[in-house]
Amino acid sequence: MSSIISLDTIKSCLSKCADSDLIQIIEDGFVSYSKGDVVVPPVGHLPFINPPGDLHIEYGFIKGDDYYVVKLASGFYNNPQIGLSASNGLMLVFNQKTGELLSILLDEGHLTDIRTALAGAVVAKHLAPAQINRIGIVGTGIQARLQLRFLKSVIDCRDVIVWGRGDEKLNDYKKDPMLAGFDISTTQNITELTNHCNYIVTTTPSKKPLLLAKEVKPGTHITAVGADTPGKQELEASLFGKASCIIADSISQCKDHGDIFHPVHQGIIKEDQIIELGTLISTGQKRKNDSDISIADLTGVAIQDIQIAKFVYQKTKA
Amino acid sequence: MSSIISLDTIKSCLSKCADSDLIQIIEDGFVSYSKGDVVVPPVGHLPFINPPGDLHIEYGFIKGDDYYVVKLASGFYNNPQIGLSASNGLMLVFNQKTGELLSILLDEGHLTDIRTALAGAVVAKHLAPAQINRIGIVGTGIQARLQLRFLKSVIDCRDVIVWGRGDEKLNDYKKDPMLAGFDISTTQNITELTNHCNYIVTTTPSKKPLLLAKEVKPGTHITAVGADTPGKQELEASLFGKASCIIADSISQCKDHGDIFHPVHQGIIKEDQIIELGTLISTGQKRKNDSDISIADLTGVAIQDIQIAKFVYQKTKA
Numbered sequence: 001m002s003s004i005i006s007l008d009t010i011k012s013c014l015s016k017c018a019d020s021d022l023i024q025i026i027e028d029g030f031v032s033y034s035k036g037d038v039v040v041p042p043v044g045h046l047p048f049i050n051p052p053g054d055l056h057i058e059y060g061f062i063k064g065d066d067y068y069v070v071k072l073a074s075g076f077y078n079n080p081q082i083g084l085s086a087s088n089g090l091m092l093v094f095n096q097k098t099g100e101l102l103s104i105l106l107d108e109g110h111l112t113d114i115r116t117a118l119a120g121a122v123v124a125k126h127l128a129p130a131q132i133n134r135i136g137i138v139g140t141g142i143q144a145r146l147q148l149r150f151l152k153s154v155i156d157c158r159d160v161i162v163w164g165r166g167d168e169k170l171n172d173y174k175k176d177p178m179l180a181g182f183d184i185s186t187t188q189n190i191t192e193l194t195n196h197c198n199y200i201v202t203t204t205p206s207k208k209p210l211l212l213a214k215e216v217k218p219g220t221h222i223t224a225v226g227a228d229t230p231g232k233q234e235l236e237a238s239l240f241g242k243a244s245c246i247i248a249d250s251i252s253q254c255k256d257h258g259d260i261f262h263p264v265h266q267g268i269i270k271e272d273q274i275i276e277l278g279t280l281i282s283t284g285q286k287r288k289n290d291s292d293i294s295i296a297d298l299t300g301v302a303i304q305d306i307q308i309a310k311f312v313y314q315k316t317k318a
Numbered sequence: 319m320s321s322i323i324s325l326d327t328i329k330s331c332l333s334k335c336a337d338s339d340l341i342q343i344i345e346d347g348f349v350s351y352s353k354g355d356v357v358v359p360p361v362g363h364l365p366f367i368n369p370p371g372d373l374h375i376e377y378g379f380i381k382g383d384d385y386y387v388v389k390l391a392s393g394f395y396n397n398p399q400i401g402l403s404a405s406n407g408l409m410l411v412f413n414q415k416t417g418e419l420l421s422i423l424l425d426e427g428h429l430t431d432i433r434t435a436l437a438g439a440v441v442a443k444h445l446a447p448a449q450i451n452r453i454g455i456v457g458t459g460i461q462a463r464l465q466l467r468f469l470k471s472v473i474d475c476r477d478v479i480v481w482g483r484g485d486e487k488l489n490d491y492k493k494d495p496m497l498a499g500f501d502i503s504t505t506q507n508i509t510e511l512t513n514h515c516n517y518i519v520t521t522t523p524s525k526k527p528l529l530l531a532k533e534v535k536p537g538t539h540i541t542a543v544g545a546d547t548p549g550k551q552e553l554e555a556s557l558f559g560k561a562s563c564i565i566a567d568s569i570s571q572c573k574d575h576g577d578i579f580h581p582v583h584q585g586i587i588k589e590d591q592i593i594e595l596g597t598l599i600s601t602g603q604k605r606k607n608d609s610d611i612s613i614a615d616l617t618g619v620a621i622q623d624i625q626i627a628k629f630v631y632q633k634t635k636a
Binding site: 002004039046048059060061064068070072074075079082088090092094096097098101104106 | 320357359362363365366367369371375377379381382386388390392393394397400402407408410412414415416417418419422424
């Protein structure tokens with residue numbers, strides 16, 4: 001009989017796990033992905049018209065593993081007007097040997113948020129500058145919060161500037177109990193981040209560059225999480241030309257619809273300059289010099305869903 | 319809160335419904351589909367290697383409807399060796415206005431079997447010869463049984479010959495309580511069907527033609543259900559050249575991987591000779607002469623899943 005796991009149970013399960021364990025499963029997933037050990041078909045997409053929205057279906061498995069996973073994640077952008085979350089969804093864990101349904105994780109999009117933030121922590125583990133002066137967060141939403149929350153166990157620095165477009169959102173961010181322990185100041189002027197922060201995470205759905213090439217200082221690392229569909233862009237394309245280390249969670253996805261699309265399309269960088277995150281991890285590559293600019297582009301890969309869903313299933317079964 | 323509906327509840331729900339109501343919802347679905355009122359992206363496919371198997375993901379909605387539906391259906395072909403069904407799966411019903419999950423139908427593939435058989439009954443309603451001498455069923459599996467079971471409320475004839483490859487399977491078929499009321503004789507010689515039956519339903523995964531052009535008599539109607547993936551074929555391609563009425567549940571699917579693929583590919587028929595089932599229904603077209611050969615090719619369309627899942631959800635909620 002398959003188990004049905006509620007959002008509360010999922011949250012309770014995750015709260016009992018060490019961050020390092022969660023980060024490790026996502027890291028292991030990226031390594032398997034870049035080695036070609038993962039079968040992940042193209043994402044299924046169902047667009048809704050009235051009201052506007054969309055459904056994404058991501059699915060796949062690690063070859064030889066016991067499980068396969070299907071994730072359904074929807075966005076209905078008018079939902080907040082009627083007091084509902086825009087994001088919704090669930091994950092399904094199946095037996096890879098028999099096709100039997102093992103578990104339904106009614107995560108309502110939460111596990112996608114978590115696995116996306118965990119990828120940011122994986123990047124920090126391998127690419128953070130030796131000395132971080134200050135962390136800069138671009139955006140004030142759920143991903144802006146979770147990215148910082150999971151950096152806690154990877155980065156010692158607790159000094160943070162968050163950039164946003166309004167006082168209320170910035171104050172809400174600052175007061176989030178999830179971020180207790182960080183010393184957070186706020187700004188609506190993004191050059192405050194580029195001037196003072198050498199570790200920056202961008203988390204917005206912006207369609208215009210927020211971080212400009214001339215403003216980013218040598219020695220800065222940037223993790224760009226926001227651009228996940230065609231048309232979005234958080235980093236100026238020419239900024240990639242200044243970077244000595246360019247990482248993609250999935251090269252094929254990032255050049256298609258990540259922030260990396262723009263510099264590749266404009267000929268500023270070549271595809272062979274991009275290193276896939278799983279390859280970076282398995283080859284043990286690091287930033288070479290303190291003055292390097294490094295950029296990691298994260299578009300989200302189904303292997304993250306596979307790993308987090310399997311993990312929660314196994315933990316709640318145990 | 320979303321409801322979780324077990325296979326037993328689904329079966330109990332369906333057993334209380336009139337066949338005519340079930341046939342009508344599938345008929346309505348085909349009409350909507352052929353009118354272009356349905357959004358159905360390409361089927362997602364995940365192939366498994368060891369053991370061999372595959373997962374199909376079908377999903378979509380009727381424009382302006384309250385719901386959208388996602389179906390996951392898997393086949394693990396070695397399962398029967400360990401006492402498990404090869405087929406598995408579930409259907410998910412969501413709110414099309416908000417994306418909220420409304421219901422999980424743990425149907426284990428049963429609703430796919432039912433909606434496939436109901437399409438056969440829809441065809442019979444519109445294309446059966448005025449006078450049916452005898453019904454011929456090709457195959458002895460679950461679809462061979464369900465097709466006949468749902469013909470009961472559409473066709474008066476109770477005289478049946480079933481063709482199969484072994485005595486045991488043929489006897490099991492004959493004794494199936496689901497088929498009580500039919501007078502069933504069995505044969506391993508398919509010309510007995512073509513000689514005596516003017517309504518034939520083919521339900522096998524054959525890769526070689528079973529019904530040959532020279533053997534099918536004028537006045538016969540054939541519904542071909544078995545060929546649903548590339549490489550399968552139940553009807554000799556030249557048989558389509560003798561047919562005056564050729565129906566496809568979905569023209570795009572049938573010419574890609576249905577029985578219709580073969581005559582189109584070989585230039586025996588042209589695409590404009592094919593009428594889509596929903597168009598046939600909405601225009602009220604019928605067989606013109608008693609001597610016509612008509613063929614309906616059914617590959618299965620997501621609108622059938624949408625309709626049956628919505629129906630069961632609404633009935634069990636009521």
